[in-house]
Amino acid sequence: MIKEAEDGSHSAKMQEMGFPQDGLSELKKAREELTVHVKPQLLNRYQRVSQNYERTVVPVVNELCTGCFAKVPTSFRYEKNAVMTCESCGRILYFT
Amino acid sequence: MTSIPLMTSQELASYFRESLCIFDLKAATKRDALVEMVEAVCSEREIKDRGLILEMLLNRESLGSTAIGKGVAFPHGRTLSVRDLSIVYARSVSGIDFDSVDKKPTHVFFLIIAPPQDRDNLYLQVLGRVVDLIKDDASREQVAGASSFAELKTIIEGKGL
Numbered sequence: 001m002i003k004e005a006e007d008g009s010h011s012a013k014m015q016e017m018g019f020p021q022d023g024l025s026e027l028k029k030a031r032e033e034l035t036v037h038v039k040p041q042l043l044n045r046y047q048r049v050s051q052n053y054e055r056t057v058v059p060v061v062n063e064l065c066t067g068c069f070a071k072v073p074t075s076f077r078y079e080k081n082a083v084m085t086c087e088s089c090g091r092i093l094y095f096t
Numbered sequence: 097m098t099s100i101p102l103m104t105s106q107e108l109a110s111y112f113r114e115s116l117c118i119f120d121l122k123a124a125t126k127r128d129a130l131v132e133m134v135e136a137v138c139s140e141r142e143i144k145d146r147g148l149i150l151e152m153l154l155n156r157e158s159l160g161s162t163a164i165g166k167g168v169a170f171p172h173g174r175t176l177s178v179r180d181l182s183i184v185y186a187r188s189v190s191g192i193d194f195d196s197v198d199k200k201p202t203h204v205f206f207l208i209i210a211p212p213q214d215r216d217n218l219y220l221q222v223l224g225r226v227v228d229l230i231k232d233d234a235s236r237e238q239v240a241g242a243s244s245f246a247e248l249k250t251i252i253e254g255k256g257l
Contacts, residue, residue, distance in 0.1 A: 001152070001173060005159055013224075017224060017227045019164060020161065021159060022160055023160050024159065055213060059176075059212075
C-alpha cells in the first residue's frame with residue numbers, strides 16, 4: 001500500500017479517480033507500529049528482499065513461486081509455523 | 097502512466113455476487129460498516145483472516161478517505177488473505193459518517209479487495225470502472241436505488257462500453 005502510494009503514476013491515477021492520497025505519513029506510522037510485532041530476523045529478511053523486488057511476498061501457484069517462477073518443493077506447503085522463502089529469488093512465499 | 101485495458105460492463109457485472117450485496121446495511125459507524133462488509137466477503141469466500149482484512153481497510157482509510165462524495169464510498173485494498181478479487185455492494189438508507197470529502201453521509205458502498213498480484217491489474221480496472229459507473233447523477237441514483245441483485249446487475253450491464 002505504501003509502495004503504491006509512493007508510486008507517482010499509481011497515486012496520480014487514484015487522485016484522478018477522486019481518492020485523496022495525503023495520509024502517507026499516517027500509513028507509515030501504522031507500519032512502524034506493526035513492525036514492533038514482527039521478529040527482527042524476519043523483518044530484516046523482508047526489508048532485504050523488498051529492496052530488490054516490487055513484491056516481496058508472493059503466492060505459490062501450481063507449486064511455482066509467482067515472483068520468479070522457480071519450482072517450490074512440495075514439502076514447503078506442509079511446513080507449519082515457518083516462514084518459507086523461495087530458494088531461487090528469496091521472496092517470502094504464501095500458499096493459497 | 098501505465099495504460100489500463102478497458103473492461104466491458106458485462107465483465108464488470110460478472111464480479112458482483114448476490115451474496116455480496118447488502119441492501120440494508122445495519123452499521124451506524126465507519127468501522128462497523130467495514131466490519132459488516134468484511135464479514136459478508138469472508139463468509140462467502142470462506143476466509144478466516146477477517147481481522148487482517150479489516151486492519152488493511154482501516155489503514156487504507158488513513159491514507160485518505162475512500163468516500164469521494166455524493167453519498168458513495170469505495171473502501172478498497174490488496175491483501176494476502178484473498179485469492180480472487182471480490183466486490184461487496186452495500187447500501188445504508190440512513191447514511192453513515194464515512195469521513196466523506198464533502199462531509200455528507202455515505203449511503204452506497206463498493207468494497208473492493210484483491211490479492212497483491214492479479215492478472216492485468218484487474219483491481220485498478222474494476223475500481224476505475226465502478227468509479228465511472230457512479231460519476232453521473234442519473235447512474236448514481238439508479239445504483240443507489242437498486243433494491244435487488246437482478247436490478248443492480250441490469251443497471252451495471254446497461255452502462256456504457
